[in-house]
Amino acid sequence: MREPFIYKGTIPRIVFGAGTVAKVADELVNLSRHRALVLSTAHQEADAKALAERLGAVCVGVFSGAVMHTPVEVTLEALRVFSDKGADCVISFGGGSTIGLGKAIAYRNNTPQLVIATTYAGSEVTPILGQTDRGIKTTVRDLSVLPETVIYDPELTYALPVNMTVNSGLNAIAHAVEGLYAQDRNPVSSMMAMEGIAALHRALPAIAGDPRNPAARSDALYGSWLCGVVLGTVGMALHHKMCHTLGGTFDLPHAETHAILLPHTVAYTEAAVPHLLAPIAALMGTDRAATGLFDFARAIGAPSKLQDLGLTSRDLDKATEIALQNPYWNPRPLEANGIKEMLQKALEGARPG
Ligand code: NAD
Incomplete structure (x- = not known):
């Protein structure tokens, strides 16, 4: 039922x-x-x-x-x-x-x-x-x-540079990923989320190889629309909270931060709701969404280390503390050690375990 x-x-x-x-x-x-x-x-x-x-x-x-x-x-x-x-x-x-x-x-x-x-x-x-x-x-x-x-x-x-395309595309995917486990998700938002992720999953590698590919550009924009609707209609969680924290407090750039952090926040959350993220793992041909997203981001040339954006290990305690203040609801409750470990991995660009 x-x-x-x-x-x-x-x-x-x-x-x-x-x-x-x-x-x-x-x-x-x-x-x-x-x-x-x-x-x-x-x-x-x-x-x-x-x-x-x-x-x-x-x-x-x-x-x-x-x-x-x-x-x-x-x-x-x-x-x-x-x-x-x-x-x-x-x-x-x-x-x-x-x-x-x-x-x-x-x-x-x-x-x-x-x-x-x-x-x-x-x-x-x-x-x-x-x-x-x-x-x-x-x-x-x-x-x-x-x-x-x-x-x-x-x-x-067509003229959106490949690096911006990749980061912006992963920013869109992040909206849809968080939509899949939102408390207020509904069948339509989840359908849009998976359709959006699938379109961008097809399109981004094709654009990386051929930035003016009409079919891939069309697919990517279609996917971004669907992902944007998900962002606008259901609540976001840990991933968006972390990105806002890092952007607001440490002045990290918006799309790049989303692109780097996504596999790591997903790894943190997936432990609590593997069934809700299973469609992403299936799409990416892996057993976990987090590793699938990490490998996908690597394959399309996304940045992988927060330290390359200027964050240092000295910032992690403060970032963790801010993330825990007024936290967004998340399927896996936020816990300081786990968040700091997750940030450490994103800092170094390590594959989520
Ligand atoms: P952006 O709008 O800052 O664009 C980055 C640069 O790329 C700009 O110089 C822009 O002129 C240029 N550019 C844009 N499209 C181009 C194209 N097709 N070809 C060549 N150059 C192009 O980047 P963004 O990632 O789209 O937006 C980031 C901002 O949007 C952040 O401030 C973020 O907080 C906000 N945002 C808000 C929401 C919301 O729902 N309120 C959602 C997502 C992002």
């Missing part, structure tokens, strides 16, 4: 396919918006400006100041531009950093957001906003930050 569950869909309108960036103007009409402000990072400014030019009169400007961790001062500057230009919506063109800025604007003025997602981080389909104010990162979960429309055009990801 099936376990009882609650299913709540929070999915925005999804427009998926090669060349769909050409549909932005139609999608603005769909939202009844006529004065879009395009957002990007400095790195993607040229693409954002080219998009603005193609849109013509329905675009009122480009703000290319998005940066990692959504600092409040950048949001306030973007809000000033939004109101000076008389914008009536934002188009977030980029990855999690740009999407974070769009969400931060929407959180303050409720503007509709059209997202053109160009990484695999998944933020575009979550009602979650992380922002930093004077170095302190806080997270809000609010439906006002969930974008209205998302365009996934695989052609826009």
Whole structure:
């Protein structure tokens, strides 16, 4: 008999396919918006400006100041531009950093957001906003930050460098892995999680060998969408808590930290719920999800040692202590020695035992 569950869909309108960036103007009409402000990072400014030019009169400007961790001062500057230009919506063109800025604007003025997602981080389909104010990162979960429309055009990801593709893809897989053992998981979230992991498991090795492979890029973006929906609909656990701790306190980069830590947090948790992670082990052809994920990450060239990101063994006590403060629920309760041992392995890049 099936376990009882609650299913709540929070999915925005999804427009998926090669060349769909050409549909932005139609999608603005769909939202009844006529004065879009395009957002990007400095790195993607040229693409954002080219998009603005193609849109013509329905675009009122480009703000290319998005940066990692959504600092409040950048949001306030973007809000000033939004109101000076008389914008009536934002188009977030980029990855999690740009999407974070769009969400931060929407959180303050409720503007509709059209997202053109160009990484695999998944933020575009979550009602979650992380922002930093004077170095302190806080997270809000609010439906006002969930974008209205998302365009996934695989052609826009052809230029995503292989190392970023690999890290971002493993970041997406991490959302789905934690979704499989979430307390509030349901049959639909678990189905999406496994479909997303399988798509990225197929796609990432193919992209590592041929970054402009259309089928693999399409598969990867499809997988990242599904993994992002899982992140947005069910609760995350030890892995996401550890990544937030290491990112927030030790300033480690987001996607790389996810990529390195995933096999180790899974090894810690798998001991308590091997049956829930068995589909991953089966997909990867191993007897344990943790070793399967570790070998997969090695095979696609992901970084393996937290020490290469600047963490040292002297940081492990503090990281363990912070992880144990206000811990997220986890299937295997958090216990200091086990967490520190797990971090030691991730520090050195040792294969989970
Ligand atoms: P990112 O958005 O910081 O992008 C990294 C760099 O890659 C940027 O310079 C960007 O301009 C560039 N880039 C993006 N797409 C590109 C492409 N297709 N081709 C070439 N360059 C490209 O990285 P990210 O990993 O997508 O996002 C990380 C941020 O997102 C973190 O701040 C994280 O906390 C946040 N995030 C939030 C959620 C959420 O639900 N709130 C989910 C995941 C990540």
